[in-house]
Each structure stands twice: as structure tokens, then as C-alpha cells.
Amino acid sequence: MxxxxxxxxxxxxxxxxxxxxxxxxxxxxxxxxxxxxxxxxxxxxxxxxxxxxxxxxxxTRDDLVTTLIADVYTSLADTVEASWNAAPAEDPVARILAWADAFRSWALANPEGFRLIYGDPVPGYQAPEGGAAPDAAHRVCTGLAGLAADAWPHAEPLHAGSGFQWSDFDAGLVDKVRAAFPDLPPAAVALALRIWGHLHGLVSLEIYGHLLTQTPAPEKLYREELARLIRSLGLTPES
Missing domain, CATH: 1.10.10 (Arc Repressor Mutant, subunit A)
Incomplete structure (x- = not known):
């Protein structure tokens, strides 16, 4: 050179x-x-x-914030995808636990990043059209659909009465989910979002310090919630 x-x-x-x-x-x-x-x-x-x-x-400040959001969201998507893919494909409980544990561990290691993408908005920030990190956000949601797909053979009888249609979801998300899991029905996507609510709720409380005065064992609480969630999917939690 x-x-x-x-x-x-x-x-x-x-x-x-x-x-x-x-x-x-x-x-x-x-x-x-x-x-x-x-x-x-x-x-x-x-x-x-x-x-x-x-x-x-x-x-501009907004250019920086957009870059930060894209970096953080991509880091999260990479982390949970890697953990899910590393778990045995034939073991839906292991796959759910791997994704869930990776999500919580990433959030605890990156609290500022978690707050940036899931917490209070940056005052005055104007995201670009389509969002700051649409691909990474869809990857996370598609990963959640993967959890639902893993569990669906067991969970389907419990959700047979669902009235969800594809039109009930974001078109970009639907395109990615249907490409990745062509046999998955709309009810399973709704299930994926409910799984997301269970996991996100406790992690968010922990990141923002709201559990500190309530319990010295947030990890145990999280594991118990995961066990309850897994049972609600027609599966048996690990002992």
C-alpha cells in the first residue's frame, strides 16, 4: 500500500x-x-x-438518533436470532427459553439501548419515513413468530377460535412472516405478539427499576412467568 x-x-x-x-x-x-x-x-x-x-x-441530532436506533435494534435482532437458532429445532421449549433469556440478558447489558428503542421517545425526534430501523424491528417480530411456529402444533387447539385476519397486522410484518413461515395462520401471529407482551413487560419493569423495591429476585420472577407462558402454549416447562 x-x-x-x-x-x-x-x-x-x-x-x-x-x-x-x-x-x-x-x-x-x-x-x-x-x-x-x-x-x-x-x-x-x-x-x-x-x-x-x-x-x-x-x-443533525436526528441523524444520530436514527443511527443509534438502527444499531441498537440490529444488535438485539442479531442476539435473539443467534440464540434461537442455536437451540434444538425439534425442542420448542428450549427455543422459547433461548430467545427469552437472550432478550433479557441483552436488555440488562444494554439498558440505554433498550430505553432508546422501547422507552421514552427522544423529544422532537422525527424518524425517517418507514421508521428508524424497520428491517431490524421486523426481524425481532419475525423471530417471535418463529416462537409461535415452534409452539403452534401444541397451541393451535387452544387458539382455534381466534378471529384474527392478516389485515389485522402491519403489511411489512405480514410479508416477512408469511415468507418465513408460509403455513402459519394469522392467529399464530397474534399469539406471537402476546408472547412478546409477556416477555417485554417484566423486562421493561426491571430495566426501569420498578421491580427493585418489590423483589430481590427478578430473574426468578421472569423464569416463573416463562414457565406459565409455556404451559399456556400446551407445552411442558423444563424442570
Whole structure:
């Protein structure tokens, strides 16, 4: 590599490192001051940069927030997908537990990211048309449909009276779910969203500290809820 190539490579590396630091500082500011604390001027001040310099990385605060949401959502989707795929395909209980445990572990390791995508909105933020991270969000929802698909042979008799139609769900989600699980009926997608509600509710309470004064064992509470959920699907929880 010539001198010009080395110089270009060094600039690109430094730019990538600075971009990563900007995102880290933004999440740290959110952790200490809430969503409204994410401003380019505050980040520049924390990093010892001028405001004009940081605009060279993110022209607006909303560009930064959109990038953060996409990064965080993609990280979550990658994590839960990997855990689900690693569990035995023939064992629906193991697959549900793997996805659920990965979701909670990711949230506890990334509380600021969880709050960014599932918590209070960033004041004044305008997401791009279609959302900040539509593909990652659909991947998470499609993964939940996978949990329903795993359980559906056992759960179907318990949900035979469902009146859900495909028109009851987002068209983009329907396209992805039907491509991944062509035999899955609308009732199973509704079941997937109810599974999501069970898992998200307790994790959200834990992330926001609402369980701390109620129980010193949030993990045990989560496991008990998972066992109840698995039984409601016509399956037998692991002992």
C-alpha cells in the first residue's frame, strides 16, 4: 500500500473510531439525563470537539438518533436470532427459553439501548419515513413468530377460535412472516405478539427499576412467568 493509501486508511480508521465514540457518549448522556440529553452540542462538549466538527459526522441530532436506533435494534435482532437458532429445532421449549433469556440478558447489558428503542421517545425526534430501523424491528417480530411456529402444533387447539385476519397486522410484518413461515395462520401471529407482551413487560419493569423495591429476585420472577407462558402454549416447562 502506498503512502496515499495508508493516509486514507488512517483517516477512515480515525473517523470510524470517532463515530463510535460519538454514539457511546450519546447513550451515556441519555443514561444520566434522559432522552432529551442527546444533543450534538452536549456530545461535542463531552468529547472536547467543536460543534462544527461533530456536524461532519452527523449533520443533525436526528441523524444520530436514527443511527443509534438502527444499531441498537440490529444488535438485539442479531442476539435473539443467534440464540434461537442455536437451540434444538425439534425442542420448542428450549427455543422459547433461548430467545427469552437472550432478550433479557441483552436488555440488562444494554439498558440505554433498550430505553432508546422501547422507552421514552427522544423529544422532537422525527424518524425517517418507514421508521428508524424497520428491517431490524421486523426481524425481532419475525423471530417471535418463529416462537409461535415452534409452539403452534401444541397451541393451535387452544387458539382455534381466534378471529384474527392478516389485515389485522402491519403489511411489512405480514410479508416477512408469511415468507418465513408460509403455513402459519394469522392467529399464530397474534399469539406471537402476546408472547412478546409477556416477555417485554417484566423486562421493561426491571430495566426501569420498578421491580427493585418489590423483589430481590427478578430473574426468578421472569423464569416463573416463562414457565406459565409455556404451559399456556400446551407445552411442558423444563424442570
Amino acid at each position: 502506498g503512502a496515499e493509501g495508508k493516509t486514507r486508511g488512517r483517516r477512515e480508521r480515525l473517523r470510524a473510531e470517532t463515530t463510535a465514540e460519538i454514539k457511546q457518549v450519546a447513550l451515556a448522556l441519555m443514561s444520566s439525563g434522559g432522552p432529551g440529553a442527546i444533543t450534538l452540542r452536549a456530545i461535542a462538549r463531552e468529547m472536547g470537539m467543536t460543534a462544527n466538527a461533530i456536524y461532519g459526522y452527523f449533520p
